[in-house]
Amino acid sequence: MSKETLAEQIANRLRRDILRGKLPPGTSVKERDIGADMGVSRTPIREAIRILSKEGLVELRPSRSPIVAISDFKEVADQTTVLIELEKLSAELACKTATDADIDHLASIVNYMSENFDTIDPLDMFEVDMSFHTALASSSGNRALAETHSTFLRRLWRARYLSARQRRNRERVVNQHTLILDALRARDGQAARDAIDYHLWRLAEDIRSVIEQESANQET
Amino acid sequence: MSKETLAEQIANRLRRDILRGKLPPGTSVKERDIGADMGVSRTPIREAIRILSKEGLVELRPSRSPIVAISDFKEVADQTTVLIELEKLSAELACKTATDADIDHLASIVNYMSENFDTIDPLDMFEVDMSFHTALASSSGNRALAETHSTFLRRLWRARYLSARQRRNRERVVNQHTLILDALRARDGQAARDAIDYHLWRLAEDIRSVIEQESANQET
DNA sequence: CAATAATTTTTGGTATACCAAGTCTTCACT
DNA sequence: AGTGAAGACTTGGTATACCAAAAATTATTG
Structure with a gap:
């Protein structure tokens, strides 16, 4: 039921x-x-x-x-830009408001990824990755922010999904997540923003290449 | 029809x-x-x-x-936080992408406000103020951003409306808008962000006082 | 054959009807 | 009088029917 x-x-x-x-x-x-x-x-x-x-x-x-919806290239890029900004804000706020439980939760996600990242199915890994970012937004304590962030995450789901499948070096992701987590633990808002910025900027690049490739295929 | x-x-x-x-x-x-x-x-x-x-x-x-929806205090504060971040991003992007026509349009709004700010009806003034911020978001060239920004602007409409009615010194608003416009003209992204931050932070304060006052009345 | 007018079809927008899950009222029973 | 059960009522969820506008198709005409 x-x-x-x-x-x-x-x-x-x-x-x-x-x-x-x-x-x-x-x-x-x-x-x-x-x-x-x-x-x-x-x-x-x-x-x-x-x-x-x-x-x-x-x-x-x-x-x-x-x-x-037809997600042309600029559209996806624009949405990514907004997502990054929202997540940077989330990280900054989370540095002030995240509870120990929040941080533990994030840590457990990173841990899980790091311990299983060569055995886990790429798709599951992707879901876990998503949950990290969602949890981060939640721990900002700002509901409106978390909801909006979630909306954009969902809009970009397909693009991220495609880019996650082809990505080889997942170790990079774990390292970057760890950086974010460290900044959060240190309650260093600026460091957290920077870590997110760096991390998601790489994501944006991945998405860009996927979209370009896809639209190139479509021309054929 | x-x-x-x-x-x-x-x-x-x-x-x-x-x-x-x-x-x-x-x-x-x-x-x-x-x-x-x-x-x-x-x-x-x-x-x-x-x-x-x-x-x-x-x-x-x-x-x-x-x-x-019952807008409790934290809710409104949270939404304001997001709005500020979105508008800062808008301003930064607009510094890169705004066309001359965009800037002219913004300038005309500021002009109108400055020339009429002691004769115009507060409500109309408020609408003009809103249009400035909307136009700014639009000139970022990022549709997703402009739409989300608009959503938050609308959610905060009532709070802003109440705060605008009681505000005496509208001159301050004109000056701050001018600052934003100057930064835009100079294509100085950081300055634009700062100008927005300063401007909207004042707004946040106004909203805070209005909400507190309103909820105090409601207790009675 | 081309162009355009007429008609048929498709499809979204709106109204109405029915249903199920709560809510409230009432009345019987202790 | 207090309690609880039954039933009437309220209200959102879903189904169905009808309508108008836009497309697509067919027919008609030059």
Whole structure:
């Protein structure tokens, strides 16, 4: 039994399909078709589409089928820029407000990654990586910030997912996470900002290369 | 004739009522009642409520009437923190990307404020002030940033509105806007960040005092 | 054959109806 | 009078039906 509303379930399912690439960008999302597929009426589907629209995953067009958002290169770069800024702020705030439990939690994530980083499945590793950043944002104690951060993290999920798959040197990630954690432990806001900046800047580069490669393939 | 969908019109109307205080925090927003008042069915109203919920103006509760969001003090402070960070980023980016037209537009707003700041109605002045910040975010050339910024600006609308009404020294605002504009013209990203930081920090103080005062009244 | 007008179809927007899960009221029983 | 159970009512969630606008298609005409 699920306590979620139907619309939320549908939103979750559609979100997964979009992020995993089952519904590639540009695909039209027709209320009736989806409804027929999933055996539910248009109403909750409509609502689910609105949810995803606010998350930036689908694009609403007046009197036209919504489509899966096409993330052109600049769009992704822009979103990454915002994400970095939000996470830097999170780190800085977390230096003041993070509890010992918060830090322990982050440490355990880093630990897990470092101990398993050559045996773990890349996809699982990716999920763990995400959880580190989410936990960091949460420990800022600023709910609005954590939520907005989470939204951007989700929008960039696909790009990050693709870039994480092809990345070889995961050791780098562990080291950088450790740096962030150290700054947090030292309660050094500026150091934390710098560590995040450096870490995510590398991410941005990875994403850039993936997007370029993907759009190059699409031209073909 | 309006090109907006009914749901959007309703959302706009409800948003205005909430921000202007006609629907004070805690008021329950019942689909059927609103529908009866405005002579429309529940469907678009339901959708409007979802929109406002994503904007943080109303709070959805499982199996319960949504209520107008209660903005406790920390919540507003947190949102202000995020807004400041977003606007600092906007200013920094704008130093690189703003076109001459963008800067001219901002300059005209500052000009208008400076020339009319003792004759203009406080409310209109407030709207002009808002447009300055919105225009600044837009000239960053980062759509995701501008949209998120706009969301937070809107969430804080009521608090800013209240603080703007009681503020006497609007000259200060004009001066600070001029500083921001100067930094922009000089394409000095750091100076722009600092100018924004200083300007909005004052705003945060104003908001703080208003909220404290309001919640004090509410205790009575 | 081309262009355009008419029509059919598709699709989102809105209204209405029904249902289930709470909430509140009321009334019976101790 | 206090307590609790039953039922009426409120309210959000979902399904279905209808409408209008926009696309796509077909027909018509030069």
